[in-house]
Amino acid sequence: MLRYFTAGESHGEALVAFLSGLPAGLKIDQTFLDRDLWRRQQGYGRGGRMKIERDTAHILSGVRHGMTIGSPISIEIANRDWKNWEESLPVSEGDPDKHKRVASPRPGHADLAGALKYNFPEARYVLERASARETTARVALGAIAKLFLRELGIDVLSHVVTTGSVSVSNQVPWEKIRPLYDLPEVLLNCADADAEQRMKEEVDKVLRTGDSVGGVFEVVAHNVPPGLGTYAQWDERLDALLASAVMSLQAVKAVEIGSGVAAAFAPGSQVHDEIGYSATSGFTAFSRAHNNAGGIEGGVSNGEDIRVRGYLKPISTLRRPLQSVDFSTREPVKAAYERSDVCVVPAAGVAAESMVALTLARCALEKFGGDSMIETLRNFMGYCEQLKNY
Numbered sequence: 189m190l191r192y193f194t195a196g197e198s199h200g201e202a203l204v205a206f207l208s209g210l211p212a213g214l215k216i217d218q219t220f221l222d223r224d225l226w227r228r229q230q231g232y233g234r235g236g237r238m239k240i241e242r243d244t245a246h247i248l249s250g251v252r253h254g255m256t257i258g259s260p261i262s263i264e265i266a267n268r269d270w271k272n273w274e275e276s277l278p279v280s281e282g283d284p285d286k287h288k289r290v291a292s293p294r295p296g297h298a299d300l301a302g303a304l305k306y307n308f309p310e311a312r313y314v315l316e317r318a319s320a321r322e323t324t325a326r327v328a329l330g331a332i333a334k335l336f337l338r339e340l341g342i343d344v345l346s347h348v349v350t351t352g353s354v355s356v357s358n359q360v361p362w363e364k365i366r367p368l369y370d371l372p373e374v375l376l377n378c379a380d381a382d383a384e385q386r387m388k389e390e391v392d393k394v395l396r397t398g399d400s401v402g403g404v405f406e407v408v409a410h411n412v413p414p415g416l417g418t419y420a421q422w423d424e425r426l427d428a429l430l431a432s433a434v435m436s437l438q439a440v441k442a443v444e445i446g447s448g449v450a451a452a453f454a455p456g457s458q459v460h461d462e463i464g465y466s467a468t469s470g471f472t473a474f475s476r477a478h479n480n481a482g483g484i485e486g487g488v489s490n491g492e493d494i495r496v497r498g499y500l501k502p503i504s505t506l507r508r509p510l511q512s513v514d515f516s517t518r519e520p521v522k523a524a525y526e527r528s529d530v531c532v533v534p535a536a537g538v539a540a541e542s543m544v545a546l547t548l549a550r551c552a553l554e555k556f557g558g559d560s561m562i563e564t565l566r567n568f569m570g571y572c573e574q575l576k577n578y
């Protein structure tokens with residue numbers, strides 16, 4: 189069973205990530221991990237923090253001579269900003285006068301709910317962990333999951349569908365999403381150059397007005413074999429697992445599989461993907477007229493690209509802060525301001541790629557098993573043969 193979790197505060201010394209359950213013998217490409225960490229830091233509308241950090245995954249265990257060895261993998265990602273926080277956020281008691289309080293909870297953040305829950309007099313400790321800096325650790329783990337999936341021929345990438353009021357209307361094919369990965373600069377990670385320019389204007393507008401903007405990203409998993417996940421039990425359905433994984437990301441407020449939202453408003457004849465038998469590539473000769481189901485039917489992958497969309501609320505921290513209440517005096521004040529991004533849709537897409545990759549890796553390992561990559565791949569190829577002969 190693939191298991192993972194993360195630790196670390198946003199302004200602590202480092203983030204730490206753990207992953208266990210991968211077979212031995214998977215080649216680990218450090219450049220690939222660091223490239224995904226870099227991609228998570230990009231995008232038009234990011235704040236000053238991204239200029240301080242240049243993340244790199246420091247692998248501490250579970251990998252030797254460039255290969256997984258079946259033992260738990262642990263990864264450390266240093267917070268370069270730590271040097272500015274050592275005195276205000278020490279592990280030891282430290283000097284209380286140097287602590288940086290978050291005096292008033294910021295609407296849209298975990299500040300108030302977290303302070304009430306943990307009985308903190310202010311929100312510093314809450315935002316330290318609730319912050320999306322945590323997604324850095326998930327991206328490091330997700331990159332390893334992607335390396336595993338690549339051995340099975342599966343690729344996972346994302347693109348931006350909406351920023352503010354600007355959207356790409358049609359389903360974007362994999363061939364247009366794939367080249368985005370190689371671009372040396374990430375603007376809004378949109379496959380349509382005209383739409384991307386208009387998205388940039390949306391970000392410029394909120395930068396000018398002290399506001400923030402949300403949007404929609406889509407993660408696409410390409411070349412996934414039919415048969416991952418199952419309808420046999422509610423908590424083993426692939427759609428449910430993916431929805432939970434993507435919804436767990438900070439600021440994601442809705443998840444859609446395929447054309448799920450539009451489907452609710454359309455007649456069945458226009459929604460369901462008619463079946464043919466004329467495919468010349470793929471796992472079987474079964475073909476589909478389109479892919480409104482987003483590659484999943486009955487909680488099982490059906491051999492089409494898996495498409496998962498995440499809907500992001502606008503960033504909660506505003507340069508023109510919203511109304512709040514002072515934690516000490518209970519008097520009305522403007523919400524506290526901490527350095528912030530104004531648009532994170534492309535970065536959230538990269539974090540969601542990681543969650544999708546970890547989920548698919550888990551389902552693939554449940555189906556194919558194996559303690560070594562040779563064993564896993566043998567089982568996988570046997571299954572592909574079975575599909576061909578179906």
Ligand SMILES: Cc1cc2nc3c(=O)[nH]c(=O)nc-3n(C[C@H](O)[C@H](O)[C@H](O)COP(=O)(O)O)c2cc1C
Nearest residue numbers: 297298318319320438439504505528529532535536
């Ligand atoms: C990649 C990424 C970066 C984020 N950066 C910021 C940020 O700079 N400022 C901010 O207010 N919120 C940011 N957020 C969103 C908050 O972390 C999130 O809204 C907050 O923790 C409350 O959680 P919730 O929106 O899931 O309820 C970011 C989210 C993601 C996915």
